[in-house]
Amino acid sequence: MEKNTKVTLANDAEDDKQHHTNKEQDSIILNPNFEDGLNNWNGRGCKAVLHESMDGGKIVPLSGHVFAAATERKAAWNGIQQEISGRFQRKRVYEVTSVVRIFGNNATSATVQATLWVLNANQREQYIAIANVQASNKDWVELKGKFLIHGSPSRIILYLEGPPPGTDILVNTLDVKHARRNRPSPPPFYEVCALTINNALKLAIARFVVWINPGFGINIVESSEVRDGETQPWFTLGNCKLSVGQGAPRTLPPMARETLGSHKPLGGSYILVTNRSQTWMGPAQMITDKIKLFLTYQISAWVKLSVGASSGINPQNVNIALSVDNQWVNGGQVEVSVGETWHELGGSFRLEKQPQNVMVYVQGPAAGIDLMIAGLQIFPVDRRERIRCLKKQVDEVRKRDIILKFSGLDESCDLFPYIVKVKQTHNSFPVGTCINRTDIDNEDFVDFFIKNFNWAVFGNELKWYWTEAERGKLNYQDADDMLDLCIGNNINVRGHCIFWEVESTVQPWVRQLNKTELMNAVQKRLTDILTRYKGKFKHYDVNNEMLHGSFYQDRLGKGVRALMFNIAHKLDPSALLFVNDYHVEDGDDTRSSPEKYSRLVLELEAQGAPIGGIGIQGHIDSPVGAIVCSALDNLSVLGHPIWFTELDVSSRNEFVRGEDLEVMLWEAFAHPAVEGIMLWGFWELSMSRENSNLVEGEGEVNEAGKRFLDVKQEWLSHAYGIISDESEFIFRGYHGTYAVEVCTPAGIVLKTFVVEKGESPLVLSIDLSYL
Secondary structure: OHHHHHHHHHHHHHHHHHHHHHHHHHEOOOOOOOOOOOOOOEEEOOEEEEEOOEOOOOEOOOOOOOEEEEEOOOOOOOEEEEEOOOOOOOOOEEEEEEEEEEEOOOOOEEEEEEEEEEEOOOOOEEEEEEEEEEEEOOOOEEEEEEEEOOOOOOEEEEEEEOOOOOOEEEEEEEEEEEOOOOOOOOOOOOOEEEEEOOHHHHOOOOEEEEEOOOOOOOOOOOOOOOEOOEOOOOEEEOOOEEEEEEOOOOOOOHHHHHHHOOOOOOOOEEEEEEOOOOOOOEEEEEOHHHOOOOOOEEEEEEEEEEEOOOOOOOOEEEEEEEEEOOEEEEEEEEEEOOOOOOEEEEEEEOOOOOOOOEEEEEEOOOOOEEEEEEEEEEEEOOHHHHHHHHHHHHHHHOEEEEEEEEEOOOHHHHOOOOEEEEEEEEEOOOEEEEEOHHHHHOHHHHHHHHHHOOEEEEOOOOOHHHHOOEOOEOOOHHHHHHHHHHHHOOOEEEEEEEEEOOHHHOOHHHHOOOHHHHHHHHHHHHHHHHHHOOOOOOEEEEEEOOOOOOHHHHHHOOOHHHHHHHHHHHHOOOOEEEEEEOOOOOOOOHHHOHHHHHHHHHHHHHOOOOOOEEEEOOEEOOOOHHHHHHHHHHHHOOOOOEEEEEEEEOOOOHHHHHHHHHHHHHHHHHOOOEEEEEEOOOEOOOOOOOOOOOEOOOOOEOHHHHHHHHHHHHOOOEEEEEOOOOOEEEEEEEOEEEEEEEEEOOEEEEEEEEEOOOOOOEEEEEEOOOO
């Protein structure tokens, strides 16, 4: 009996040991809960200690019996660390989970960040920010994020950092496990009902499901046209006053008309908001019960300003916003000068989480300025219908008639018709992507890249803060490696970017230069990059985001921007020189409206800048075709090629993400002024925005990626038939490269040809007599 008891206890211990081993195998962090003290942990530039409690017992572990503290920190990068070299697998996605808080130095909150220090095989150091959280001195909080290592580094250390010197980082747990892919959310549907089938049809089908129309094009705003002096259900935010006036436009704003088509005239009334003592004061309305998740809503209105108690500042910003559970959501903005005529405001939004309360309101002008709003429309957009219309435009813009004229036909073709099969192998329209140096260490990434893109742009590796982080220490090796890959696979490359006008992106040593030193450094930067890569980059973004920053202009004068373009053109005349900015196409930012962007281009050209193209970045949420197209139309009058240079869309639902991307691809492809599209990445954890990727970190193409590939396939033309009595085969196809196969009585003839842009039909002669 005693012997059996011992065996049972031994077996239990063995089971516990096996369970513990399995847990350790699942995690690549040793001693994640500090159960073995500080074994495998140490301080990074500081001291690591263990505690059961702190602050007189006020701080105790959230779980377990102990927690660690990184203390005596003298720099923000000091923290607790563990080396994970040899325990990770390349090309595998890992999830970092930690429970943290802060203590000391009178800090109540601070950012705690998880970071990887990576020593690559070439002894180059790399720092990868994984995730951060706003930590408190009151409660434990969870920090969570993911990372992916593409290459085979010699060492990797994971550490926590962030709070100011003197503030302790407290860590209850820190674990790293394989992040298995979650099953994607199903495609959103709105409401369905079962339609009962009569007895005769029941023999063939029991029932079928009908989609209920989600109300595309139907305004969800009540009393959009206020009548008879009645402003209900509108109410005021603040102590302003609402009344009703007459004399507003009687037609919908152009962007709404573009979406809705013919529409009955408006009544001409408007809401007048007076006695405004704060910028946020204006009319509001609850729309909670009218919002459906995952639908894209377009916002449209006429707005006008007049002088009230104060003349204010010209121009003024007017914003239609939503308060979603007390969180601000931008519905669109426009700048309006006081006393001007009615101005169009357009924007969009989409909700992906069920809200408790949704309020729409209008705000923005300075206190004392009266606000007028007319014809406010908020309606869901039928994007399927929009794409159907765009495909018709694409047929005119991106296709050409092709006539294949055959000679040398055998007389027996009357009995045995010659069969022609035409297949397009490549569309010549540029579709590119952003890549990073670490990406190209992953052979799966490279395979998808070279198969699906014909252009590339480097995410960071050509930027000045990357190539010369320290004065005089140049690093072009990363850019060289990436350029070699692209050139070796016949992929054209955009140069992004020579300068970046936003001050926060300028490296510290450049910010510290005086005026003379800065001008010399600017000219040296231009010479270094443009002589080194002369003829290799097809485009350059010369000075990025000039609508959102003015670092160089403020220090070197207004003419420095044109000077940059002129010197760049002189050093490499073969490259097209672009302006490049964001929020141009979505109505979300008055700083970068199409009108302001056009003025910037005209001002640069007036100073002699050789502008070669207009870059629209395209980091867009809930895109609406009519709004995007309106911006393209406004910019196209400048006569320059337009490129979407950094396109990405974001949605937690992969199907909605794919739909957003499809909308943008077709809008660009259908517009005659657009000459290329660059995605801002496609691989998970290699993109600047979450929920934007097309390929998961371990190589699986997700639903958004499948939609992208489907669109690419739609942009390839195919034709099949027989040679006519006139010895011709006629079809209409996209511009690009084709292969034609002709089946004759004597055998098969294979030919290739290229269709370039042109108004008249392309006539190609094919001689079959040599068979």
